[in-house]
Amino acid sequence: MEHKGKVWRYGDNIDTDVIIPARYLNTFDPKELAAHCMVDIDESFAKNVKAGDIMVGGKNFGCGSSREHAPVAMKASGVPVVIAASFARIFYRNGINIGLPLLEIGDAVEKIHAGDELKVDTGTGTIENITTGDTFNARPLPGFVQEIAKAGGLINYIKNK
Amino acid sequence: MGMNMGEKILAKHAGLQFVEPGQLIMADLDMVLANDVTGPPSIKEFEKIGKPVFDNEKIALIPDHFQPAKDIKSADLAKTMRDFAKKHNIVNYFEAGRVGIEHVILPEKGIVAPGMLTIGADSHTCTYGAVNGFSTGVGTTDLAVAMATGQAWFKVPETINVHLTGKKPADVCGKDVILTLIGMIGVDGALYKSLEFTGDGVADLTMTDRLTISNMAIEAGGKNGIFPFDDITKEYVKGRVTKPYEPVFADADAKYAQTVEINLAELRPVVAFPHLPENTKKVADIKEPIKIDQVVIGSCTNGRLEDLEIAAEILAGKSVHPDVRCIVIPGSQYIYKEAVKRGYIDTFIDAGCVVSTPTCGPCLGGYMGILSAGERCVSTTNRNFRGRMGHVDSEVYLAGPFVAAASAILGRIAEKSEVK
Numbered sequence: 364m365e366h367k368g369k370v371w372r373y374g375d376n377i378d379t380d381v382i383i384p385a386r387y388l389n390t391f392d393p394k395e396l397a398a399h400c401m402v403d404i405d406e407s408f409a410k411n412v413k414a415g416d417i418m419v420g421g422k423n424f425g426c427g428s429s430r431e432h433a434p435v436a437m438k439a440s441g442v443p444v445v446i447a448a449s450f451a452r453i454f455y456r457n458g459i460n461i462g463l464p465l466l467e468i469g470d471a472v473e474k475i476h477a478g479d480e481l482k483v484d485t486g487t488g489t490i491e492n493i494t495t496g497d498t499f500n501a502r503p504l505p506g507f508v509q510e511i512a513k514a515g516g517l518i519n520y521i522k523n524k
Numbered sequence: 525m526g527m528n529m530g531e532k533i534l535a536k537h538a539g540l541q542f543v544e545p546g547q548l549i550m551a552d553l554d555m556v557l558a559n560d561v562t563g564p565p566s567i568k569e570f571e572k573i574g575k576p577v578f579d580n581e582k583i584a585l586i587p588d589h590f591q592p593a594k595d596i597k598s599a600d601l602a603k604t605m606r607d608f609a610k611k612h613n614i615v616n617y618f619e620a621g622r623v624g625i626e627h628v629i630l631p632e633k634g635i636v637a638p639g640m641l642t643i644g645a646d647s648h649t650c651t652y653g654a655v656n657g658f659s660t661g662v663g664t665t666d667l668a669v670a671m672a673t674g675q676a677w678f679k680v681p682e683t684i685n686v687h688l689t690g691k692k693p694a695d696v697c698g699k700d701v702i703l704t705l706i707g708m709i710g711v712d713g714a715l716y717k718s719l720e721f722t723g724d725g726v727a728d729l730t731m732t733d734r735l736t737i738s739n740m741a742i743e744a745g746g747k748n749g750i751f752p753f754d755d756i757t758k759e760y761v762k763g764r765v766t767k768p769y770e771p772v773f774a775d776a777d778a779k780y781a782q783t784v785e786i787n788l789a790e791l792r793p794v795v796a797f798p799h800l801p802e803n804t805k806k807v808a809d810i811k812e813p814i815k816i817d818q819v820v821i822g823s824c825t826n827g828r829l830e831d832l833e834i835a836a837e838i839l840a841g842k843s844v845h846p847d848v849r850c851i852v853i854p855g856s857q858y859i860y861k862e863a864v865k866r867g868y869i870d871t872f873i874d875a876g877c878v879v880s881t882p883t884c885g886p887c888l889g890g891y892m893g894i895l896s897a898g899e900r901c902v903s904t905t906n907r908n909f910r911g912r913m914g915h916v917d918s919e920v921y922l923a924g925p926f927v928a929a930a931s932a933i934l935g936r937i938a939e940k941s942e943v944k
């Protein structure tokens with residue numbers, strides 16, 4: 364699947380408490396979670412994010428608790444794909460499982476800046492930075508993970524199978 | 525190219541000849557685990573799928589965290605799980621009075637075996653690496669789907685080789701090994717990686733030591749912490765595991781991302797200071813005495829018979845310090861009963877300890893020993909995050925049973941040798 368969007372750029376070790384603070388965990392309503400996504404480090408995100416915008420982080424993105432609320436909040440914000448140097452393990456699983464594709468590109472992430480425009484193909488793992496002209500390759504999502512992404516998550520994928 | 529132990533288990537369960545780090549695979553699961561905290565939300569997700577359970581013998585539902593129910597909400601959680609277990613005829617469901625802590629009873633009852641692939645909606649599911657299995661913690665959706673399909677997807681992790689040599693001193697146990705390792709590599713030292721324990725030092729570690737060590741792989745960020753299959757494993761699983769099992773062995777040319785060397789002979793009893801398991805210090809290096817209010821001996825890390833034996837030997841004929849509450853929690857009904865038979869429970873009660881039925885209890889701040897503001901606890905559990913056992917201003921010091929029992933008597937963090 365191809366996505367084109369503007370970059371919201373964050374640093375290393377963005378933890379799940381930052382993505383969705385614990386005080387908002389009394390709901391599992393995606394819209395409500397999205398309204399508070401990233402508030403503690405970037406109030407403008409929830410207000411200004413547009414459907415299709417791409418989130419880019421550094422190392423160990425999504426570390427901390429196993430709350431699935433974190434990727435749910437990001438997905439409900441309209442973010443179709445997240446790119447990072449690396450992801451924390453349980454966040455990675457949960458992201459894929461709820462239908463939010465995650466691409467790891469290591470240090471190449473340094474060449475993506477806030478506001479850049481990216482073209483991302485989650486099928487091939489190709490990332491084109493339209494603003495700078497750089498291209499990167501992430502390991503493409505394998506067949507079944509792509510299908511999970513297309514189905515909108517693991518539960519739908521299993522139901523349709 | 526060779527594979528290590530974890531890679532072999534993953535390859536086999538994915539129906540592949542070979543896997544390498546970074547590869548994403550879909551694998552068949554041998555066991556799927558949930559407890560009374562994570563089970564109910566997974567059950568809710570499971571019901572959305574609209575399929576029966578994939579295999580009523582390969583799901584384990586263990587009400588251990590807040591059971592026997594500590595309050596109404598916990599009673600509701602237990603009921604959701606109980607009803608589900610009945611409806612789907614789940615074989616490995618254990619009611620209060622027959623249950624124990626999940627990561628104690630699954631190996632004890634032979635529900636997990638060498639070569640098996642297990643996931644659990646509990647981060648300490650990594651414990652079963654001790655019996656040469658691959659097991660790891662997951663989230664709600666993973667568990668729900670696994671209950672319906674018997675499958676989960678994995679990213680094959682890189683592996684750290686923890687090479688053990690030598691023989692440990694008499695007052696050093698598995699807990700000192702793992703706390704020392706976490707102190708060396710940090711709480712994210714094994715992030716997204718697996719740990720494999722190798723070397724001739726492995727033979728010096730009892731199954732209790734190994735279960736403690738694998739249990740805390742997650743405290744270094746690890747996905748799994750696996751031990752080789754040897755005579756000790758064989759002896760342990762004999763009579764417990766009734767089905768055929770296939771142990772795994774690392775190839776001679778297996779690949780590891782990194783090697784960490786630990787000479788067991790050089791280890792000393794350690795304690796992890798608040799509020800991270802990596803803040804390890806040798807007890808002997810503590811300058812100012814650290815007075816304590818509570819000691820907890822139990823949990824999926826150190827609630828096994830050998831742990832109680834160590835504590836009972838130190839507490840025999842002694843008294844718990846007047847300013848200290850010492851709470852002893854056997855990890856399973858079997859351990860509880862055996863401890864009664866061997867006189868350990870008498871010893872604990874005579875020394876002035878609280879003895880509880882098997883439960884997670886205070887480990888995650890549930891009940892049975894919650895700390896007040898400013899209180900300090902020496903605990904044989906596995907996490908000392910801020911507020912883990914109660915008030916945010918309380919402190920948890922992680923240690924093994926030698927240090928916990930000695931500290932209970934002296935009212936401060938102490939080694940066994942200090943008890944006169």
Ligand code: SF4
Pocket residue numbers: 588589625626627646648823824825883884887888905906
């Ligand atoms: S004893 Fe503690 S760490 Fe172990 S399963 Fe229970 S709550 Fe979790």
